[in-house]
Amino acid sequence: MVHVVFRALVKRCIPAVVAMDRLRAHGQVLLTFDDGPDPEHTPRVLDVLDSFGARGLFFVPGLRIPRAPHLLREIVDRGHALGNHGYSHRPLPTLRWADLVADIETGRRAIFDETGIRTRFLRPPFGATNGPVLAATWHTGHRLMLWSADTMEYGRHRQATAAMMASHLLSYRLDRAIVLSHDDHPVIPDVLRQVLPALRAANLDVAGAVGALPWHLGARSTSTVVEAGDVRDRISA
Numbered sequence: 001m002v003h004v005v006f007r008a009l010v011k012r013c014i015p016a017v018v019a020m021d022r023l024r025a026h027g028q029v030l031l032t033f034d035d036g037p038d039p040e041h042t043p044r045v046l047d048v049l050d051s052f053g054a055r056g057l058f059f060v061p062g063l064r065i066p067r068a069p070h071l072l073r074e075i076v077d078r079g080h081a082l083g084n085h086g087y088s089h090r091p092l093p094t095l096r097w098a099d100l101v102a103d104i105e106t107g108r109r110a111i112f113d114e115t116g117i118r119t120r121f122l123r124p125p126f127g128a129t130n131g132p133v134l135a136a137t138w139h140t141g142h143r144l145m146l147w148s149a150d151t152m153e154y155g156r157h158r159q160a161t162a163a164m165m166a167s168h169l170l171s172y173r174l175d176r177a178i179v180l181s182h183d184d185h186p187v188i189p190d191v192l193r194q195v196l197p198a199l200r201a202a203n204l205d206v207a208g209a210v211g212a213l214p215w216h217l218g219a220r221s222t223s224t225v226v227e228a229g230d231v232r233d234r235i236s237a
């Protein structure tokens with residue numbers, strides 16, 4: 001009996017405790033985009049991804065959704081996935097436990113209210129984690145996703161050109177990589193236009209990871225009108 005309980009606990013806890021920063025499947029690259037939706041730049045990112053047959057995972061902070069709520073549905077309708085980036089975009093380790101859990105759950109609910117999608121992955125703002133953040137990730141039923149390659153448009157490449165960022169990104173080992181960039185930044189469409197042909201020339205799959213993995217919990221409701229009470233019930237489940 002003790003073994004059964006222990007195994008169940010490990011099975012439940014390990015996926016959340018181990019931060020995912022690389023894919024399991026060789027030959028794939030996962031493109032992730034944080035901090036949208038941006039009314040101007042997110043559609044440009046979506047157009048470039050479409051033109052190369054690429055798919056992305058968009059980590060959305062709840063407080064950004066009112067800027068362009070329709071874009072969340074467009075992201076999913078165009079074959080991409082959504083992840084939780086918290087609600088307030090504050091560094092999660094600075095929050096007390098109750099506020100930390102509330103920030104993650106409010107972020108998930110904001111995405112659900114627009115799309116009917118219940119997020120499965122959490123990317124903590126700034127990649128900032130600690131023990132309580134890992135515990136809250138598990139507590140809210142998420143898995144933690146970090147990254148292994150970074151375009152750094154909000155970091156040390158703040159002044160860089162798209163060509164410099166593309167060159168930097170292509171210097172990473174990109175097989176199984178999880179790439180971080182930001183769809184609210186004007187330079188990213190141009191970076192993608194330069195990087196995506198190189199990834200395809202290297203026979204790396206820039207769509208399969210989004211198509212193959214269960215990025216969302218449960219089914220998405222697109223054709224059914226979801227009542228507010230139903231949303232509350234499903235979110236609190």
Ligand SMILES: [Zn+2]
Nearest residue numbers: 034035125126
């Ligand atoms: Zn962010």
